[in-house]
Amino acid sequence: xxxxAVRDAVDAVLIASEKPMTTTEVIRAVTQRVDQHVAxxxxxxxxxLQAASxxxxxxxxxxxxxxxxxxxxRAELSRKTPSFIYGNxxxxxxxxxxxxxxxxxxxxxxxxxxxxxGLVEYDEIELSxxxxxxxxxxxxxxxxxxxxxxxxxRFTTLTCSDLERMDRFFLDLGRAFMRxxxxxxxxxxxxxxxxxxxxxxxLAKAGLEPRGVVVRLxxxxxxxxxxxxxxxxxSEVSVMPRSQWEPWICMRxxxxxxxxxxxxxxxxxxxxxxxxxxxxxxxxxxxxxxxKERSIANxxxxxxxxxxxxxxxxxxxxxxxxxxxxxAGSGSTLAAAQNVGYASLGSERDESYxxxxxxxxxxxATL
Numbered sequence: 001x002x003x004x005a006v007r008d009a010v011d012a013v014l015i016a017s018e019k020p021m022t023t024t025e026v027i028r029a030v031t032q033r034v035d036q037h038v039a040x041x042x043x044x045x046x047x048x049l050q051a052a053s054x055x056x057x058x059x060x061x062x063x064x065x066x067x068x069x070x071x072x073x074r075a076e077l078s079r080k081t082p083s084f085i086y087g088n089x090x091x092x093x094x095x096x097x098x099x100x101x102x103x104x105x106x107x108x109x110x111x112x113x114x115x116x117x118g119l120v121e122y123d124e125i126e127l128s129x130x131x132x133x134x135x136x137x138x139x140x141x142x143x144x145x146x147x148x149x150x151x152x153x154r155f156t157t158l159t160c161s162d163l164e165r166m167d168r169f170f171l172d173l174g175r176a177f178m179r180x181x182x183x184x185x186x187x188x189x190x191x192x193x194x195x196x197x198x199x200x201x202x203l204a205k206a207g208l209e210p211r212g213v214v215v216r217l218x219x220x221x222x223x224x225x226x227x228x229x230x231x232x233x234x235s236e237v238s239v240m241p242r243s244q245w246e247p248w249i250c251m252r253x254x255x256x257x258x259x260x261x262x263x264x265x266x267x268x269x270x271x272x273x274x275x276x277x278x279x280x281x282x283x284x285x286x287x288x289x290x291x292k293e294r295s296i297a298n299x300x301x302x303x304x305x306x307x308x309x310x311x312x313x314x315x316x317x318x319x320x321x322x323x324x325x326x327x328a329g330s331g332s333t334l335a336a337a338q339n340v341g342y343a344s345l346g347s348e349r350d351e352s353y354x355x356x357x358x359x360x361x362x363x364x365a366t367l
Contacts, residue, residue, distance in 0.1 A: 005034060006038060006042050006046050010047060011058070012033065020098055023044060023047060023065075023066070063168050084358045084361075087338045088341075088343040089334040089337060089343075089361055090346070091328055091347070091348060091358075093347075093349070095347065095349045096115075096327055097176060098347070105180065106266075108324045109323065110187070110315035111188070111323070111326070112315060112323060112325055113326055113328075115190075158195070166202075167202045168202075170198070170199050170206075171202040172206075174205070174251075177206070177253075178206055182267070183254065183268065185253045185266075186268070187250070188250055189249045189251070193243060196249055200249050203251050204251070207253075207254070212250050213248065215246070216245065216246040216286045217284060217285045218244070218286040219244050220242070223239075223243045225238065226239070227239055267316070271315070272317045272319060274313075284307060286304060287304060289304045290304065296364055297363075305336055308333055312333065323343070326346065330360045331348070332360070334361055335363075
């Protein structure tokens with residue numbers, strides 16, 4: 001094999017691909033392209049070396065995922081991937097990291113999102129199990145006080161390897177956020193009491209400033225179970241406290257200079273007050289998402305519009321800018337932004353949820 005053949009094959013494979021590729025996909029495609037045995041280690045080495053070089057167009061989006069970056073803009077992304085526009089909201093049917101890579105530096109003024117935690121709950125296999133009601137990572141818990149709980153991912157069963165993977169995911173995500181955010185921009189990430197410290201730590205390592213937690217005060221159906229299989233024997237025992245709150249991790253890209261000067265230059269650096277005599281607070285009384293909204297957008301992580309509108313409106317201190325949700329699901333964040341008069345942008349890679357969002361966003365926004 002001639003010198004440089006592996007490198008050229010890797011380049012050709014990524015150029016031909018319209019979407020980011022995993023290392024395994026690149027190895028398979030390169031092997032087919034050169035039509036002879038190539039050591040996987042050689043391909044991995046080529047990917048790593050080129051991704052680390054400023055002269056190469058190969059970029060590593062996150063661990064083990066690469067794409068060819070020839071200066072593709074968001075407009076180019078729109079031509080390559082399906083997109084839906086409603087009012088001031090734009091949703092792309094693509095991976096979150098693909099959208100983030102296509103955005104210009106310092107072009108986003110707030111990020112509000114409920115990510116999949118870099119785990120497996122939103123993989124195609126697990127989603128198919130969720131939709132068919134056959135368990136997997138998602139579970140259908142038993143009824144509780146006459147209520148049947150919706151599927152919930154099993155955060156209590158995470159292994160050390162799972163947590164390390166999650167830490168890497170949020171570190172990569174935080175780095176991508178840092179590039180596209182303007183100085184002083186707010187970031188709100190929906191989390192869980194069991195893993196919020198992991199998420200916040202990884203985002204902070206990426207360069208974002210911790211700014212506390214916004215608490216959604218809501219009676220959830222997580223926890224409160226008696227010991228499985230021994231409910232009658234230990235009827236007075238709950239394995240875990242029943243969760244009655246949901247943490248939204250609050251971060252910020254460091255501002256430039258004083259808050260006043262940052263507000264003047266970038267329009268960011270604080271939170272919009274609901275009224276002159278009332279600052280935005282970090283505890284928001286909420287309720288489970290109602291049946292009407294769920295009938296419009298049947299997504300397992302759907303948050304109520306009343307809550308989303310409150311945090312979305314507060315996220316832009318001067319009421320100007322673009323709100324990003326890179327894990328848009330059924331588009332509820334974009335719908336909330338549309339309702340309060342903000343421009344918004346999102347991505348959703350699952351085609352079923354992307355299609356759902358096209359009908360859900362207009363309906364949720366006008367409730």
